[in-house]
Amino acid sequence: MNLSSCKNQMLLFLRLMQRDWYQYRNRIVSYYLLNYALIYPVIYAFSFGYLQANLFFNGADPLRGTTLFVGNFLLVVINVSFSLGLELLFDLEHEHTTDYLMTIMPARLIIIEKIFFTSLFTFFILLPYYPVAKLLLGSFFLTSSLSIPKALIILYASSLMCAAYNHLVSCLLPNSDGISRFWRRVNTPLFMLGGFWVPFYVIKQFSPLLGTIALVNPFLYVTEGMRQAVLNSPIFMPFGQCAFVLVCFTIIFTCAALWFFKRRVDHI
Secondary structure, X not given: OOHHHHHHHHHHHHHHHHHHHHHHHHHHHHXXXXXXXXXXXXXXXXXXXXXXXXXXXXXXXXXXXXXXXXXXXXXXXXXXXXXXXXXXXXXHXXXXXXXXXXXOOOHHHHHHHHHHHHHHHHHHHOOOHHHHHHHHHHHHOOOOOOOHHHHHHHHHHHHHHHXXXXXXXXXXXOOHHHHHHHHHHHHHHHHHOOOOOOOHHHHHHHOHHHHHHHOOXXXXXXXXXXXXXXXXXXXXXXXXXXXXXXXXXXXXXXXHHHHHHHHHHOOO
């Protein structure tokens, strides 16, 4: 591949990024920001950061409330990237815009662009999530040990991993009828063992075998990494380990998505 060809592909890549931006820009305020940057942090902060901590532990405990609330951030990251990633499945099933795009640019580049765009979109949409929660919870949301650089790194690494994961799902599912079944059979168990309700050290204390199994769950490193970034406690997994594993899962999911996409559309 010569320099001119690389330059043309990069221009096509940027044009596709611009196209996706125009496609979603009208929904940013009315749907994504309103739901995921305002309504979700308000509901989750009150439900998990305050109400649940009071009901479960017989009194307000900011540490437990913060631990629960930060873990439930996983669902928000998955929801945003899931709605964007599934657009590929709907397009392959109905609109076939991807078929046209493959006539002007390499098919692999299309998938990589969609993963990259989804990760950036998810990252920027969720930036206000914790600030809004802090305004609502105040001292019940512990942020004295918060490392903003680490939180931003984990947020983007999580967004990137989830974007790759959800595009893999789009390439795996034969049609949109299987979405709800996949969510029940795959995503829900991954949530339960991914630190959504309880951190990893509790799972490991309860059952070392279950803790070992949970280590192959990519969602676990989202919750553990963010808890470490916010609370900076030795009871959670090391930040570097979480970031590294999220990058590894991103590479695995991206390669798998490219492979299944080729099988599906049989591109050259």
